[in-house]
Amino acid sequence: MTLPLLAGCAGAPRGEAGPTSGRGGQPGTAAPAKPAPRVQIAVLLPETGRYADAGRAVRAGIVAAQGQGGQDTELKFYASRDPGRTPELLRQAAANGASLAIGPLEKEAVDALVREPALPIPTLALNRATGEAAPVNLYQFALDPEDEASDAARKAWGRGFHSALLLYPANPWGERLAGGFRREWLGRGGSFAATHAFDPEQPDLPQGLLADALAGSIHAAPAECLFLVATAAQARQLWLLVLASAPGLPPVFATSHVFEGAQDIEGNQLLSGLQFVEIPWMVDTAPTDPLSRASLGRTQGGLDPRYIRLYAMGIDAYGLLPYLEGLATRPGAYVDGRTGRLSLDDRRRVQRELVLARMDTLGPTRLATLSP
Secondary structure (H helix, E strand, O other): OOOOEEOOOOOOOOOOOOOEEOOOOOOOOEEOOOOOOOEEEEEEEOOOOOOHHHHHHHHHHHHHHHHOOOOOEEEEEEEOOOHHHHHHHHHHHHHOOOOEEEOOOOHHHHHHHHOOOOOOOOEEEOOOOOOOOOOOOEEEOOOOHHHHHHHHHHHHHHOOOOEEEEEEEOOHHHHHHHHHHHHHHHHOOOEEEEEEEEOOOOOOOOOOHHHHHHHOOOOOOOOOEEEEOOOHHHHHHHHHHHHHHOOOOOOEEEOHHHOOOOOOHHHHHHOOOOEEEEOHHHHOOOOOOOOOHHHHHHHOOOOOHHHHHHHHHHHHHHHHHHHHHHHHHOOOOEEEEOOEEEEEOOOOEEEEEOEEEEEEOOEEEEEOOOOO
16 A cells, blocks of 8 residues: 555555553563454455446556555455446445455446445445435545546646537547537536547548638637547547648547557557547656556566456555545645556545646657646
């Protein structure tokens, strides 16, 4: 449990035994302190079904984090099979001695916990519930794509941009992320010079769209930046079109979906210069850090590329446990985690501030500040 709490401090969930008066020894001498009892953490993850592979990635991250100085904790795993029975599974874990819980992963299972009037132990769910109200000791930690779009909008706004061109695929996923950007951007007073929903199968850029957006009109201010919602494959096609359409290209902000995590030199070259928000773990691959992406990939014999960021989520889920109460009670407190700078909102939902990266020929490079 190594994440430092900044702008505040919270105690770790571990027992402490201080010196006591000697019994049978010299008066006033202290008897040897008893070892602190190990804290049992229940981990509720799917082991079969459609979420089994995702659950394995999260589990690998949790186990790896616990292996780095977690001698005072014990992990006990429970198979989360039926979302509706999750409250019962949590009560069983508490009866078996657990004092903290991580999971469940499925949204339906988190919804089942939200409907409970109270939970037997503090629980860090690995998804976000549909409803608003929740028991006071339920915390929610999700890698929500809409949060990435909102963070990209905040970074663009922080650079002083106020008008944007928005490109996104015409499908539910694209609409969802575009909606996250719109809400944050318009909520801050920003405007759109133009928006375009492209064909997800054959991404296009209508002739003159970018030039017109950059020029502005009597109805819209010129676009000062561009926001791109796209998968890696879509981004590779669109990025070439964007570069060909605008010699003086304004800053472009995308989400992490443009980077699949592979050392794909050819694919990275096609996106060279593109900026995107990302979790620090995907960018910082220091080989000396035992929990870095590079190190964990070696110890695990490779990481599942479909769920690559869930390994970092598991690491952070374990690391967050000692600090949940402190984060909830101290506004402005945060921890620097593998999935971003982490804080809690007033509904005990984990909020993530991501880093900005730029794609170079050898992969993403972390940027200290936004590039003009």
